[in-house]
Amino acid sequence: MRNPHGTPIWYEYHAADADRAQAFYERLFGWQVAPSGDVAGMxxxxxxxxxxxxxxxxxxxxHPDATPGWLFYVGVDDVDAAIATAQDAGGTMLMPPVDMDGVGRMALLADxxxxxxxxxxxxxxxxxxxxVTPPYDGPGQMVWNELTAPDQERALAFYARVFGWRHEGGMPMGPLGEYKFVHAGDTCLGATMPVLPDGVPGWLFYAQVDDIDAAVARVVEGGGTVLQGPDPIPHDHFSVVAADPDGARIGFVGTRSA
Incomplete structure (x- = not known):
């Protein structure tokens, strides 16, 4: 899998209970989850x-003290160059680069x-x-990447150095600041926003669903919690932020059939 530099290539969930997480997300998004068989002992x-x-x-x-949650992989032209740039811009390396046959080269960093x-x-x-960006293939793919940052400009400056991202367009939120769209080349990846009252800083990823209200019902039926929404967004869609049974946040967007 090779994507243009600076665009998401993969997502990953670190679970407190992998079986419980699998059941919740299969129910919520209609995902199919199967062992990879590629990593011995993992x-x-x-x-x-x-x-x-x-x-x-x-x-x-x-490790047992790690917080359950979602991360993403961003495609780069050169992993080692991206590491050096990130470190020079104030980031840190959490896992050194590794090569996996047939998969690629990767490293875990922190901003x-x-x-x-x-x-x-x-x-x-x-x-x-x-x-993916519109038009979507169907439910279950990731469609938006949202960063809530105490300092939007500092965060964007870092990711601009590493990935070439830029702010272009946005939506004002009054005294709370601005919801600023983030682009890599011609692709709109998502947005950055300031930390709102009672907000949680960090990355939040949104998946596409067929029907927003049916997905909300599945969150509750699966033992999760709806934290925000459904909120209207452009193109007759709605967005929801939810927490899974272990408290990890996930977003989803979709239309309303009724």
Whole structure:
């Protein structure tokens, strides 16, 4: 999987209980989860849409004190150069680069405020479809990446150095600041926003669903909690932020059928 430099290539969930997380997300998004069989001694599961598109990995959290949650892999032209740039811009390396046969080269980094993310150069020419922009293939793919940052400009300056991202357009939120769209080349990846009252800093990822209200019902039925929404967004869609049974945040967007 090789994507243009600076675009998401994969997502990954670190679970307190991998079986419980698998059941929740299969129910919520209609995902199909199966063992990868590629990493000896590691419980790493591949998450795919009902249409067979690979979206993410699901694995037990690396150590018992780690917080359950979602991360993403961002495609780069050169992993080692991206590491050097990130460190020069104030980031840190959490996991040194590793090569996986048939998968690619990757490393785990953190931005200057400690938010973790992966950089990756895929081994295959075929691009990943884990993250898509309109028109969508169907439910279950990731469609928006949102960073809540105490200092938006500092955060964007870091990611601009590493990935070439830029702010272009946005939506004013009055005295709370501005919801600023983030682009890599011609692709709108998502947005950055300031930390709102009672807000949680960090990355939040949104998946596409067919019906927003049905997805909300599945969150509750699966033992999760709706934190915000459904809120109207452009193009007759609605957005929801939820927490899974372990408290990890996930977003989703979709239309309302009724």
């Amino acid at each position: 419980d790493y599961r591949i998450v795919s849409t009902a249409g067979g598109e690979g979206v993410a990995g699901l694995m037990p959290r690396p 200057p405020e400690g938010r973790p993310f992966y950089v990756m150069r895929g081994a295959m020419d075929q691009p990943s479809r884990a993250f």
